[in-house]
Amino acid sequence: ALVIKRGNLFLLTPRDARLPGGREQPLGLWYRDCRFLSVHELLLDGTPPMLLQASDAHGERAIHELSDSSGAVSVRIVRTLEGPDRLRERVALHSHGERDVRMELSLRLAADFEPMLAVRGLVQRRDRYVAARLEGRVLRFAVRGRDDVLRTTTVDLSEAPASCERSRGGALLRFPVEVPAGAAREVELVYAISERASAAGSGLSEEQPAAAGRGGAGPEPRRTVVRSDDELFDRVVRRSLADLELLRSDLDGHPYYAAGVPWFATLFGRDSLIAAMQTLAFGPEVAAGTLRALGGLLGRVVDDARDEEPGKVPHELRVGEPATLGETPFARYFGSADSTPLWLCLLCDHADWTGDLELFHELRPQVDATLAWLDRHLAGDGLIEYRRGSPGGLVNQGWRDSPSGVPDAAGRPLEPPVALVEVQGYAVRALRGIARLLELVGEPESAERARERGDRLAAALDRFRTAAEGSHAIGLDRDRSYAIGLDGPGRRGSALTSNQGHLLWAGAIPAERARGIRDALMDEAMFSGWGIRTLGEGHAGYNPLGYHTGSVWPHDTAMIAAGLRRYGFDEDFNALFEGLLEAASLLPDHRMPELFGGFPRREDEAPVPYPVACRPQAWVAGAIPHLVTAGLGLRPDALHGRLRVVRPGLPRWVGKLSLEGVRVGDARVDLRFERAGNQVVLTDARTEGNIQLSLEAE
Numbered sequence: 001a002l003v004i005k006r007g008n009l010f011l012l013t014p015r016d017a018r019l020p021g022g023r024e025q026p027l028g029l030w031y032r033d034c035r036f037l038s039v040h041e042l043l044l045d046g047t048p049p050m051l052l053q054a055s056d057a058h059g060e061r062a063i064h065e066l067s068d069s070s071g072a073v074s075v076r077i078v079r080t081l082e083g084p085d086r087l088r089e090r091v092a093l094h095s096h097g098e099r100d101v102r103m104e105l106s107l108r109l110a111a112d113f114e115p116m117l118a119v120r121g122l123v124q125r126r127d128r129y130v131a132a133r134l135e136g137r138v139l140r141f142a143v144r145g146r147d148d149v150l151r152t153t154t155v156d157l158s159e160a161p162a163s164c165e166r167s168r169g170g171a172l173l174r175f176p177v178e179v180p181a182g183a184a185r186e187v188e189l190v191y192a193i194s195e196r197a198s199a200a201g202s203g204l205s206e207e208q209p210a211a212a213g214r215g216g217a218g219p220e221p222r223r224t225v226v227r228s229d230d231e232l233f234d235r236v237v238r239r240s241l242a243d244l245e246l247l248r249s250d251l252d253g254h255p256y257y258a259a260g261v262p263w264f265a266t267l268f269g270r271d272s273l274i275a276a277m278q279t280l281a282f283g284p285e286v287a288a289g290t291l292r293a294l295g296g297l298l299g300r301v302v303d304d305a306r307d308e309e310p311g312k313v314p315h316e317l318r319v320g321e322p323a324t325l326g327e328t329p330f331a332r333y334f335g336s337a338d339s340t341p342l343w344l345c346l347l348c349d350h351a352d353w354t355g356d357l358e359l360f361h362e363l364r365p366q367v368d369a370t371l372a373w374l375d376r377h378l379a380g381d382g383l384i385e386y387r388r389g390s391p392g393g394l395v396n397q398g399w400r401d402s403p404s405g406v407p408d409a410a411g412r413p414l415e416p417p418v419a420l421v422e423v424q425g426y427a428v429r430a431l432r433g434i435a436r437l438l439e440l441v442g443e444p445e446s447a448e449r450a451r452e453r454g455d456r457l458a459a460a461l462d463r464f465r466t467a468a469e470g471s472h473a474i475g476l477d478r479d480r481s482y483a484i485g486l487d488g489p490g491r492r493g494s495a496l497t498s499n500q501g502h503l504l505w506a507g508a509i510p511a512e513r514a515r516g517i518r519d520a521l522m523d524e525a526m527f528s529g530w531g532i533r534t535l536g537e538g539h540a541g542y543n544p545l546g547y548h549t550g551s552v553w554p555h556d557t558a559m560i561a562a563g564l565r566r567y568g569f570d571e572d573f574n575a576l577f578e579g580l581l582e583a584a585s586l587l588p589d590h591r592m593p594e595l596f597g598g599f600p601r602r603e604d605e606a607p608v609p610y611p612v613a614c615r616p617q618a619w620v621a622g623a624i625p626h627l628v629t630a631g632l633g634l635r636p637d638a639l640h641g642r643l644r645v646v647r648p649g650l651p652r653w654v655g656k657l658s659l660e661g662v663r664v665g666d667a668r669v670d671l672r673f674e675r676a677g678n679q680v681v682l683t684d685a686r687t688e689g690n691i692q693l694s695l696e697a698e
Contacts, residue, residue, distance in 0.1 A: 278623065317331075633649070
């Protein structure tokens with residue numbers, strides 16, 4: 001499928017440009033979790049044209065090249081998102097024969113205004129009366145929702161159709177066309193969407209146009225540019241950065257990365273935070289916007305219906321009819337145990353890259369609230385645990401949030417309350433990072449309390465250590481792996497999972513214990529050749545196409561890789577980085593999906609796709625940029641005017657790489673790296689502004 005997106009508006013279509021209808025699939029034109037165009041079928045003399053090629057490389061524009069069955073007439077469809085609420089479509093027919101061509105161009109359009117949550121099957125589908133009316137050159141679809149919001153799709157046609165057959169929610173337009181030999185004939189359609197509230201309680205102002213998706217005023221600062229001597233590497237990096245720009249959205253003027261298209265094109269605490277952390281070297285604006293957006297939505301009360309608690313960072317934000325009417329807890333849902341510590345981690349990383357404590361001061365009430373949330377959870381048995389309060393909420397509340405995502409060694413789900421190992425690691429990193437910032441703002445006592453809490457939690461990670469299991473246990477001593485979690489009845493979860501690798505990313509364990517995690521994850525039971533499996537081959541619950549039970553998630557592999565490099569396992573970092581790069585190079589448009597199958601890598605075969613993965617997806621798009629900066633060893637300390645470059649490295653087939661315009665504090669840095677035998681050296685560095693650059697072995 002092709003996807004184009006601008007701000008909070010996106011269009012998802014097959015490559016042949018058709019929208020065939022059907023409530024079970026997510027194709028269509030979407031805004032604010034509602035589908036404003038569900039059917040688009042173009043016919044030439046009653047027959048759909050054949051696909052030649054299609055591209056969505058631009059991000060806000062899709063191009064479809066088609067042809068009639070004879071090849072005498074080609075059709076070029078160009079769709080462009082021109083504004084926050086507007087799609088322009090140009091349909092051009094070209095005659096390639098020696099005679100004029102006369103034919104009927106017919107176009108079936110419909111809008112079902114179906115909520116995304118209904119398409120996903122999370123709320124009940126409901127019949128709705130959609131009015132369709134043609135007046136001259138203007139076709140209008142409209143429905144008044146149960147939330148008393150009038151939603152409309154207005155289609156402005158470049159010419160009036162010869163006839164229009166209307167049906168409930170749809171219209172069939174017929175255009176007799178004549179295309180002179182060797183010439184072209186064009187029809188243009190402009191789709192405009194709107195939401196208008198007519199009663200209080202809808203969550204909308206009187207009229208709600210789409211947001212532009214760009215936070216703040218003024219032009220965007222120039223982003224970091226990556227160039228290398230390998231064109232395929234550059235293409236993969238460009239695709240990743242383009243997908244991130246495509247996923248950039250807006251909430252009340254604050255930019256953030258929507259989690260993924262089509263299912264999660266909204267603000268997600270965990271996903272949006274990790275994607276922002278992955279890309280700080282490419283510009284801090286989205287990180288600041290994400291912190292502000294989520295900071296403004298912190299939990300205020302204890303509300304089991306939403307799994308809400310005071311100071312807790314939201315998991316997910318949904319809008320539209322089901323959210324307004326309270327038919328889903330996901331309208332503003334708090335069912336994640338990791339979003340709160342990750343919010344604090346991002347705030348600390350933002351300060352390291354920008355050298356700016358103004359955001360820390362601005363968000364100080366939220367910092368105190370999130371720290372209080374951590375305190376309350378650590379006050380019991382010393383671990384952060386979760387237990388679902390909402391009957392319709394998530395049973396598992398870490399990043400592996402499917403029902404089977406947190407198993408024990410026999411494949412049985414852990415029972416709540418559950419303490420996940422990686423969540424403790426995130427909290428250790430958050431507390432230690434916040435302690436540094438508190439010291440810098442002159443609060444040594446608060447800093448010491450945060451540091452002590454972080455150290456106590458780091459020591460409590462010993463409770464997760466367990467005997468190695470599965471094929472990777474051969475030759476390993478006991479108690480070198482970490483279980484995925486601990487549950488209420490006291491059971492340890494499986495150690496044949498990827499989650500323990502996040503402890504390395506967080507820097508939460510002593511150096512002498514890192515090798516046990518490394519040995520477990522780099523064993524063939526866990527490393528597929530493309531990436532780290534979520535659950536190891538040989539585990540009772542292993543399924544290479546299971547959502548969290550054997551598949552490979554690129555963001556998971558990237559976080560593990562960055563952690564391995566942090567602890568000095570550079571060769572293992574390179575193996576994972578190169579595995580993801582090679583996977584991306586073999587996938588359509590070099591775009592990695594949310595996840596792919598955990599089957600062992602085989603020569604001349606691409607990764608096996610997961611059937612309904614999001615493409616693009618934010619933290620997957622951020623994985624390669626994150627690994628570029630991690631591999632080069634960039635460690636910012638803008639609060640002290642420094643940028644460290646530690647043991648720089650490159651993928652084996654890349655000989656030269658430059659980063660241009662890296663922002664560290666108020667300075668800009670250009671760096672050039674080259675391979676020299678078995679080493680990668682920094683051959684040139686140019687700085688603009690006050691920054692101290694150092695090249696270090698550790």
